[in-house]
Amino acid sequence: MKDWRLGLVLFLGVVIAIVSVARIVTDKPHSYEEQVAAATIMRPAAGFDALDSDSHLVRLNSWLGRHRIIVVFFDGEAGADQDTNLLRLRDRYAELQGHDVKVVGVTATIPQENRAAMERAGGKFPFPIVSDIDPQSPEGTLRIHRRWGRLNPANDKTLPGVFLIDRRGMVAHLGPVPKPENDIDQLIQSLAKK
Template identity: 25%
Template sequence: MLNPGEVAPDFELPDAGMDSVRLSDFRGRQHVVLYFFNKDHTPGGITEAIEFSERVAALARHDAIVLGVSMDDCMAHELFIDEEGIEFDLLSDPEGEVSRRYHALREWQVGDVVRYGIARSTFVIDKAGLIRHAFYQVTPKGHAAEILTLVQSLG
């Protein structure tokens, strides 16, 4: 698990438009709310995305952006963004590499088959690239409001 005070692992992933987004590009400029979710179009995924989307402007007033990450492909993200009116970038991590680095990827075995999925996790990363808050096993409802309060305290 990653802990507050640690440097956030850098990454580069494609967004819904297939443009590359690199975490280090925000260093020195903006705080980043990085959250991992299991899948587009799931009840929890919809709730979390909409609640973060409703707070994009408030987060921007505190120099913060939101990035959502799942193993869905770019086209699925594009459809999800359009259908739900999401106002921030969703990044595609199809192999789970970045999710694994953030300890958000979980595996379990069903019979002889190993399955992978993302456990909802959120990280508040400051402008210096340090993790200020790390949450694992997140409950979607109300989480974005909690994160906004934490970002407001970053100054």
């Protein structure tokens, strides 16, 4: 009777050891990209109202829940004519629009400077470029940049970034702020196929 129990314990020990070794061998450490993707969650996009280059009010909330939206934060000091993301989106806008994708650029420069940059780029852009300047707002200037995590906390300089809002009005977040897309070309390709 004792030999049978001892044999069972030895057999179970060998099975546990084999399963443990198999788990260690096949459970490879996750890459940084996989860890970031696992930490990414979808949350409602922060809407905003701002003036475009023609001083017309653009309301992101009017698009939320109805369209896919690309929001592009860019360095207004360099100008819209120097931002490669804006220029790529301008060149492919007709194709994106055919797939019900809206685009809006966000900058910290005034509408007149945005108009001048667009003229240098060959004329108006087919999508609005809004100015994140509202001295009358209780949140102050750069409120959109703050809500979207596009301010460097060390020096309050604006940060570039491209974000995709889905048709439900949701945007990927990494922690408390939206997570920018890594590759604008890949984003455009995926949206143009849908």
